[in-house]
Amino acid sequence: MKIVSVINRKGGSGKTTLALHIAVAFSQAQQNTAVIDLDPQASAANWGDRRAERVPVVRSAHASRLKHELRQIQDAGGDMVIVDTAPHADSAALEAAKASDLILIPCRPSYFDLEAMTNTLGLLRTTGKPVWAVLNVVAPFDSEAEAAAETITALDVRLCPAKLGRRVEFSRAVESGQAVQEIEPKGKAAGEVERLYELVERSLRDG
Ligand SMILES: Nc1ncnc2c1ncn2[C@@H]1O[C@H](COP(=O)(O)OP(=O)(O)OP(=O)(O)O)[C@@H](O)[C@H]1O
Numbered sequence: 001m002k003i004v005s006v007i008n009r010k011g012g013s014g015k016t017t018l019a020l021h022i023a024v025a026f027s028q029a030q031q032n033t034a035v036i037d038l039d040p041q042a043s044a045a046n047w048g049d050r051r052a053e054r055v056p057v058v059r060s061a062h063a064s065r066l067k068h069e070l071r072q073i074q075d076a077g078g079d080m081v082i083v084d085t086a087p088h089a090d091s092a093a094l095e096a097a098k099a100s101d102l103i104l105i106p107c108r109p110s111y112f113d114l115e116a117m118t119n120t121l122g123l124l125r126t127t128g129k130p131v132w133a134v135l136n137v138v139a140p141f142d143s144e145a146e147a148a149a150e151t152i153t154a155l156d157v158r159l160c161p162a163k164l165g166r167r168v169e170f171s172r173a174v175e176s177g178q179a180v181q182e183i184e185p186k187g188k189a190a191g192e193v194e195r196l197y198e199l200v201e202r203s204l205r206d207g
Pocket residue numbers: 010011012013014015016017018039041043085086087136137138164165166167168170171174
């Protein structure tokens with residue numbers, strides 16, 4: 001079983017959006033996938049409640065129960081777990097990071113977001129786990145995104161070659177308990193998620 005955590009101290013950077021979309025991508029690839037929602041706001045768990053499909057399974061949990069939850073999912077034949085975390089919750093995020101094979105940090109291409117990412121990285125470095133920054137909410141022809149990519153690379157963190165654009169489909173899909181791959185499978189947003197999924201899947205497979 002592989003575990004990916006989505007972490008950023010900054011609120012609203014796209015953690016839940018990213019976690020849910022990658023989870024649906026793994027489900028569509030016939031992987032037994034679960035989302036663990038560590039955020040008391042329960043956005044991911046509420047998405048699960050709005051959802052008509054039975055997969056991925058979404059469970060709300062407290063960080064102190066994470067190991068137990070992971071064991072239960074593994075015993076039930078889980079292949080893949082995506083952990084969505086809360087902002088400003090360092091000890092919970094650290095628990096998730098330590099249990100993970102890969103950590104994704106979604107980051108908007110703005111100064112404040114990059115600053116917050118530096119702090120998040122400081123928190124995660126102690127775990128020695130692989131970390132990818134994923135640019136999110138990127139506008140078309142965004143020079144800020146290019147500058148952000150340079151800043152991220154200079155921070156000595158791997159910048160994921162796949163990024164997510166600023167697309168209304170992401171919020172529209174999540175609102176209806178779905179993912180962009182489900183509401184518009186041939187759309188640009190779905191293509192971005194597919195590319196991200198492929199990179200994550202390959203990285204997990206190659207170890
Ligand atoms: N690629 C995108 N394009 C357009 N809107 C997006 C995109 N990603 C996220 N959003 C929107 O940005 C807002 C914040 O996203 P989300 O809830 O996923 O962030 P978060 O990091 O989980 O927030 P929190 O820290 O509060 O848990 C939501 O309204 C979401 O629909």
